[in-house]
Amino acid sequence: MELKFNLADTLKRLLTRERCEQLDLDGYLVLDEQPFPASVAKELLHEVQYCFDGIDGGKTPNQVEFLTADGSVKLTKPHIYECDLHNAAVRHQLPLFNAFFEGQLGELVEVLRDRLNCCEDLQPCDTADLASRSVTLKLQANEGGAFPWHYDNPGKPNKRRLTMAVYLTEDWAPEIGGELQMMPFLGPCITVPPKFCTVVLFQSDMMLHRVRPILSHMRKTRYCFTIWFDGALTNSDDDLFLKVQHLDEGAIPFLRRSAVQRTLSRAVYEAEYEESLAACFGADSVALGISLREHHAHLQQLLKHERLRAFLKVLKEYREDLRAA
Known part of the structure; x- marks a missing residue:
């Protein structure tokens, strides 16, 4: 039937x-x-x-x-x-x-x-x-x-x-x-x-x-x-491009509800990304090496900006405060 x-x-x-x-x-x-x-x-x-x-x-x-x-x-x-x-x-x-x-x-x-x-x-x-x-x-x-x-x-x-x-x-x-x-x-x-x-x-x-x-x-x-x-x-421009006004603690509520968060995600969750790549591809595998190189390349692009580095520290502290609450 x-x-x-x-x-x-x-x-x-x-x-x-x-x-x-x-x-x-x-x-x-x-x-x-x-x-x-x-x-x-x-x-x-x-x-x-x-x-x-x-x-x-x-x-x-x-x-x-x-x-x-x-x-x-x-x-x-x-x-x-x-x-x-x-x-x-x-x-x-x-x-x-x-x-x-x-x-x-x-x-x-x-x-x-x-x-x-x-x-x-x-x-x-x-x-x-x-x-x-x-x-x-x-x-x-x-x-x-x-x-x-x-x-x-x-x-x-x-x-x-x-x-x-x-x-x-x-x-x-x-x-x-x-x-x-x-x-x-x-x-x-x-x-x-x-x-x-x-x-x-x-x-x-x-x-x-x-x-x-x-x-x-x-x-x-x-x-x-x-x-x-x-x-x-x-993926409008507002979804893709981080602006200067976003690099402020007052913008955190906006970032939590915006797709532009993707530009910051790898840096905020750096350790979590790396651990999950190893869980996926296996320790010491060629695929893990390639995926980690790409992950680190994204991070380098972000971290070369001094103001962005400072803001990422604020975001990580904000996250830790929430986890401790």
């Missing part, structure tokens, strides 16, 4: 006014009380597993691209695999995901545009062709890896406005690992267990986040799927 499920109708029910206000204000929202029917969640998991285990071309190593002085370099994240459902040949073998992509994403975008202030610029996509240009839907299997701290929208040419992740790990327990951690700028770290049928939404250009390592000896795979929604107005 064919399973019927409408993702847009479900999100419309879940996105109450209070929850929308939380997402707009805090930058993230966690729905962890079985937001999908159990039968639907199990079928979604079945399709994800079938994609990775049963479809030719359905399992691709996850990579990150660095733009170095010598050109573009792609690094593979060990033990993490994905499938981009822009691939119609794969998608058509996954009935629920195909229905999402070809018949429901346009409706879902309208729900988000209507309910969330941060999503007013989402680009309409009422056909599969338009969806392929402004929405990304990927399946993921983590068999023992980690993601370093990053923003889903680090800057141009990326256009992502909103990230929606749905976790499908059955019988998750803390000793397995693989938690999502979010770091609102200068705020406390938020840890989200990837329990079965947990949904997380966050602003792609303002939420620093990572995935803690899956402990491979537990022989547990962390499954999820993620939808990224593009915005027409992301």
